[in-house]
Amino acid sequence: MSPSTDERVTKLSVFEKAALQSGENTWQTRPVERLGVRSLFLSDGPHGIRKQAGTGDHLGLNASLPSTCFPTAATIANSWDVGLAHQVGKALGEEASALGVDVILGPGLNIKRSPLGGRSFEYFSEDPYLSGKLAAQYVMGIQGEGVAACPKHYAANSQETNRMTNNSVVDMQTLREVYLTGFEIVVREAKPLMFMTSYNLINGTYTNQNALLVKDILRDEWGFDGAVVTDWGGGDQAPWAAEVGGGFEMPSPGFGSVPTLVQAVRQGSLSERALDERVSELFSVIDRIPKPEASGHFDVEAHNELAREAAAQSVVLLRNEKSILPLRSGTKVALVGDFAETPRYQGAGSSLVNPTRLVSAVTAVAETDLEMVGYARGFTRDGKPSQELVDEALKLTGTADVTLLYMGLDELSETEGADRSCMNVPDNQVRLLEALADAGRRVVVVFSAGSATTMPWLDRCEALVHGYLSGQAGAPAMFDVLTGAVNPSGRLAETYPLALEDTSTAGNFPALGKNAEYREGPYVGYRYTESINAPVLFPFGFGLGYASFSYSDAEVGERGISVTVTNVGDRDGTETVQVYVGRDQHERTGIIRPARTLAGFLKVTLKAGESARVSVAFDEYTFRHFCVNAGKWQVEAGLFEVFVGPNVRDARSVGICSVGEGTNTGEGVSVVDNALFERMSVVQPDPNSLLGLENYASGDVKKVDRDEWMRLLDNPSALMPTPEGPLTIESSLSDMARADSSLARFVWRRMEGMLRKSEAKGVPDLNLLFLSSMPFRSIFKMSGGMANEAMVESILLIVNGHFFRGTGQLIGRFFKNNRAQKRMRQEFANLAGNQSQTNH
Numbered sequence: 035m036s037p038s039t040d041e042r043v044t045k046l047s048v049f050e051k052a053a054l055q056s057g058e059n060t061w062q063t064r065p066v067e068r069l070g071v072r073s074l075f076l077s078d079g080p081h082g083i084r085k086q087a088g089t090g091d092h093l094g095l096n097a098s099l100p101s102t103c104f105p106t107a108a109t110i111a112n113s114w115d116v117g118l119a120h121q122v123g124k125a126l127g128e129e130a131s132a133l134g135v136d137v138i139l140g141p142g143l144n145i146k147r148s149p150l151g152g153r154s155f156e157y158f159s160e161d162p163y164l165s166g167k168l169a170a171q172y173v174m175g176i177q178g179e180g181v182a183a184c185p186k187h188y189a190a191n192s193q194e195t196n197r198m199t200n201n202s203v204v205d206m207q208t209l210r211e212v213y214l215t216g217f218e219i220v221v222r223e224a225k226p227l228m229f230m231t232s233y234n235l236i237n238g239t240y241t242n243q244n245a246l247l248v249k250d251i252l253r254d255e256w257g258f259d260g261a262v263v264t265d266w267g268g269g270d271q272a273p274w275a276a277e278v279g280g281g282f283e284m285p286s287p288g289f290g291s292v293p294t295l296v297q298a299v300r301q302g303s304l305s306e307r308a309l310d311e312r313v314s315e316l317f318s319v320i321d322r323i324p325k326p327e328a329s330g331h332f333d334v335e336a337h338n339e340l341a342r343e344a345a346a347q348s349v350v351l352l353r354n355e356k357s358i359l360p361l362r363s364g365t366k367v368a369l370v371g372d373f374a375e376t377p378r379y380q381g382a383g384s385s386l387v388n389p390t391r392l393v394s395a396v397t398a399v400a401e402t403d404l405e406m407v408g409y410a411r412g413f414t415r416d417g418k419p420s421q422e423l424v425d426e427a428l429k430l431t432g433t434a435d436v437t438l439l440y441m442g443l444d445e446l447s448e449t450e451g452a453d454r455s456c457m458n459v460p461d462n463q464v465r466l467l468e469a470l471a472d473a474g475r476r477v478v479v480v481f482s483a484g485s486a487t488t489m490p491w492l493d494r495c496e497a498l499v500h501g502y503l504s505g506q507a508g509a510p511a512m513f514d515v516l517t518g519a520v521n522p523s524g525r526l527a528e529t530y531p532l533a534l535e536d537t538s539t540a541g542n543f544p545a546l547g548k549n550a551e552y553r554e555g556p557y558v559g560y561r562y563t564e565s566i567n568a569p570v571l572f573p574f575g576f577g578l579g580y581a582s583f584s585y586s587d588a589e590v591g592e593r594g595i596s597v598t599v600t601n602v603g604d605r606d607g608t609e610t611v612q613v614y615v616g617r618d619q620h621e622r623t624g625i626i627r628p629a630r631t632l633a634g635f636l637k638v639t640l641k642a643g644e645s646a647r648v649s650v651a652f653d654e655y656t657f658r659h660f661c662v663n664a665g666k667w668q669v670e671a672g673l674f675e676v677f678v679g680p681n682v683r684d685a686r687s688v689g690i691c692s693v694g695e696g697t698n699t700g701e702g703v704s705v706v707d708n709a710l711f712e713r714m715s716v717v718q719p720d721p722n723s724l725l726g727l728e729n730y731a732s733g734d735v736k737k738v739d740r741d742e743w744m745r746l747l748d749n750p751s752a753l754m755p756t757p758e759g760p761l762t763i764e765s766s767l768s769d770m771a772r773a774d775s776s777l778a779r780f781v782w783r784r785m786e787g788m789l790r791k792s793e794a795k796g797v798p799d800l801n802l803l804f805l806s807s808m809p810f811r812s813i814f815k816m817s818g819g820m821a822n823e824a825m826v827e828s829i830l831l832i833v834n835g836h837f838f839r840g841t842g843q844l845i846g847r848f849f850k851n852n853r854a855q856k857r858m859r860q861e862f863a864n865l866a867g868n869q870s871q872t873n874h
């Protein structure tokens with residue numbers, strides 16, 4: 035669904051319209067001053083504004099302006115608090131406007147397919163419903179301030195390894211139910227003005243030019259009417275993308291894609307109407323947001339307070355033996371661990387924010403009424419063992435009542451551009467914990483990491499509080515929880531397996547070749563563990579508090595469930611009531627459906643001894659499944675079981691409800707209101723459709739062999755051949771390792787060496803990480819016009835061993851392109867009546 039072509043577009047030449055399909059520079063769109071169309075400024079990123087002060091360079095060699103660093107999405111997701119997500123979105127919108135930013139590139143809501151995903155810290159959850167509900171609030175908060183939001187990365191962008199060339203091979207039911215539903219909720223509920231497609235391909239087609247994804251689903255089915263932008267450098271074939279509803283390329287390929295688009299219109303492979311629609315969409319985004327005030331001022335203090343509140347509400351208490359927490363006033367505490375002095379509070383990559391302030395635990399403890407006996411570093415972030423540091427910590431902690439040990443993952447372990455290689459916490463930290471525990475210290479672990487880790491050492495500490503990546507005010511927020519000023523109420527938005535082997539993607543993630551095979555189907559996270567009852571360290575939704583709650587008198591009605599929740603503890607506290615549904619076990623079914631899926635949740639704050647009746651409504655997402663044969667959402671008639679409780683594993687069965695008219699209902703079975711199914715049809719179960727899919731039916735997906743997966747996938751052309759032979763425009767720079775040219779192999783070895791060097795320093799080099807997974811095509815897409823496709827082909831000649839021919843060609847093409855770019859730049863400026871040159 036596109037806005038009708040606007041008047042102004044009819045006044046543009048094809049050349050101008052083609053030029054409006056790409057950015058002016060790293061962050062801005064092209065203006066058309068004669069029509070009063072201004073340029074938009076786009077900035078990262080999901081948990082703070084990263085507006086670069088000087089010349090934009092994508093991954094941030096130039097520092098960005100200070101802005102509030104809020105907790106990352108993975109952290110706020112633990113709050114399960116839609117109101118909080120809205121508040122943070124609103125603050126982000128305010129800051130964007132103050133800093134002159136029109137579009138925030140976020141929120142990011144990819145599904146955490148594996149705990150090893152390098153960007154897990156930037157995404158909400160393994161569950162699409164929770165992700166979608168929270169992301170929708172961010173979008174509403176941001177857009178309420180007159181700034182456009184740009185949810186990303188649409189879709190199935192689950193791994194960082196080869197992220198720009200990887201093909202996600204995923205069956206249609208799983209794609210719809212797991213990887214697209216969150217985006218659907220955001221579009222339907224929050225109407226974002228922009229949408230960013232991901233780098234990867236899905237079933238053989240780049241997402242930005244994937245007609246099914248962009249045209250059929252995003253625009254036609256969900257009603258998105260804004261502009262779709264590529265991820266940075268992720269454009270491929272501009273005419274094709276424009277035809278199907280995507281195609282707006284960022285950052286800037288200069289005028290490189292313009293001749294191709296113009297020619298495609300002339301030859302008829304791109305309809306001018308489609309090009310008009312794309313331009314109208316961009317103009318309509320500009321029309322729907324006011325020019326940012328760019329005052330440079332926002333309420334730094336109030337936003338810092340909000341960041342603190344958000345961090346405190348998102349802390350998850352995972353262990354509290356002998357009620358060691360909360361700490362009583364006057365408790366003598368020793369602070370140990372490198373993270374206590376140099377906090378780990380955000381992830382590395384395009385989301386990296388330059389915070390307005392940053393307080394460490396060592397400083398924040400002074401604000402509390404705890405007695406600090408001292409700080410010892412205890413370990414270094416690089417994982418190297420040091421007995422000296424351990425001894426120092428042992429010495430210090432001898433005089434304390436409680437040792438606060440700050441553990442977690444370091445910057446290198448969680449970064450955009452690379453996946454994690456394991457789920458462990460570095461060994462030197464574990465050794466330190468063991469030494470402290472052996473010496474009889476009472477240890478409270480304060481943990482920082484943006485994704486799930488294993489914790490075989492858990493019983494060596496008395497308590498563990500997980501702050502995730504808690505933003506600039508995370509340290510004081512953590513003391514709010516440790517001292518009991520705030521009662522911890524965070525609940526994990528992802529499953530913590532006992533070991534990596536217990537995850538459904540183990541051994542299959544990240545994919546190193548061309549294809550990422552989503553063989554586990556819909557069994558991601560708890561959808562897997564609960565279906566096969568796998569052991570877990572902490573189930574999805576888990577979290578303790580200083581209060582405890584009981585559930586009683588649950589009732590399943592035609593539109594939802596209600597239950598009485600009582601605070602049976604002696605302190606006030608907050609509970610997150612979670613509702614799950616599953617097919618009644620004794621029912622005939624013809625669909626693959628995990629044992630439990632999250633259907634709703636609600637937070638309730640109760641005084642000690644207080645009770646409340648809590649209602650959670652069913653909605654159109656509760657019972658539906660995607661029927662691949664019909665190509666539609668449907669509901670299978672029959673009985674569903676409803677579970678309610680404090681986490682997915684402890685949610686108790688509270689009743690059966692029946693869906694669809696004519697279903698056999700017994701006593702106590704409530705009939706779900708048919709009005710919920712207005713957008714879909716109710717079908718009768720057909721168990722035959724599960725023939726040959728037995729392991730998918732049971733959820734035991736580790737037993738799935740290639741044949742069974744192929745049956746589910748039902749689309750052999752989704753798999754792409756492994757690239758071999760000479761390198762092509764689609765090969766990534768790292769493929770130079772196997773290039774014919776010794777020069778190319780040498781260049782790659784140098785790059786690799788530089789990467790290793792940066793790793794040894796403990797700081798990820800984002801530009802190098804980016805370059806190594808970048809395809810040759812992106813040299814042209816990201817060069818701002820310095821290179822065009824023809825030049826990249828000459829570079830490939832060199833890489834493939836034809837040094838002299840390639841170099842000669844390259845030099846000629848360089849000058850030719852230079853002249854052409856200048857000419858087109860001038861032509862566009864003249865036609866568009868642009869006086870001012872944007873210079874970021």
Ligand code: BGC
Pocket residue numbers: 078079092093139186265266384
């Ligand atoms: C990231 C996006 C980001 C963009 C602009 C890309 O590399 O994947 O999330 O918004 O860069 O910085």
